[in-house]
Amino acid sequence: MYFLSKELYFPPVEEASYEGILAVGGDLSVERLLLAYRNGIFPWFDAEEPILWWSPSERMVVYPHDYKVSKSMRNILNRNIFEVTINKDFKSVIENCQKMERKGQDGTWITDDIIKSYTELHQLGKAISFEVWQNNELVGGLYGVDLGHVFCGESMFSKVPNASKVAFVKLVEYLKLRNYKLLDCQIHNDHLEKLGAFEISRSAFIRILKSE
Structure with a gap:
């Protein structure tokens, strides 16, 4: 496992551990985050832990x-019970993702520092959000990092049934219209599988990522 210094660097993704951890430490600067995502790496850690950088051997994706x-x-x-917007309220989306209680998880990996850094990415046009509204109330949404040909989904939330699913489908439609090659969903979970995501090898993922 590689311990990062202030130098803007990541080791080759093939050096990741069996679990998928590639490096520890560093910072959450927008420069380091963009370097990470462009190389198939993402941060994921608990608030009490140092920053952990991941590149798992299998990647959950959607074409x-x-x-x-x-x-x-x-x-x-078709029932039109939801209204969906893009980049209308990024801050509220990421804050709601932070507050969501998730089965099998204590606390959240979306720390205040994560919110600050990804909000900066959003202000640079490198992170976008989808908001789902019902009766003018924000009831669901998602956000992620936009690499121009690959979208790296980060987190979603839902306050009412199906709201996050609607955000997911609308995201995929958005990516399809703009000829994106891939939606990166990172790590397998049952919810993503039910939405239609599946795993490919890290090497296959990296090939697509590098084929701008």
């Missing part, structure tokens, strides 16, 4: 052009 919306989700979209 926007191949994505099929389920019949049940299409019915929900």
Whole structure:
């Protein structure tokens, strides 16, 4: 495992541990974050831990052009019970993601420093949010890092049933219209699998990431 200094550097992703941890330490500057994402690396750590940088051997992804919306989700979209916006309230989205209670997790990895850094990325046009509204109330959404041909999803939240699913489908539609090659969902979980994401190898992911 590599311990980062102030130098803006990451070791090759092939040096990651079996669990997927590549490096420890460094900072959350926008320069380091962009370097990380452009090389298939992302931060993920608890508030009590040092910054951990990950590049797992398997990557959860969606190919926007191949994505099929389920019949049940299409019915929900057709009912027009939600309004979806883009970049209308990034700060509220990331703060709601921070507050969401998640099964099997104590606390959150979205620290105040994470919020500060990703808000800076948003102000630079490198992070975007999707907001889902119902009766003028923010009820769901997601945010992530935009690399121009790959979108790296970071987190989502939902206050009412199906709100985050709607945000996810609208994101995929957005990426498809703009000819993005990949939606990166990072690490497998059952919710992402039900939404249609699947795993590919790190090497396959890196090839797509580097094929701008």
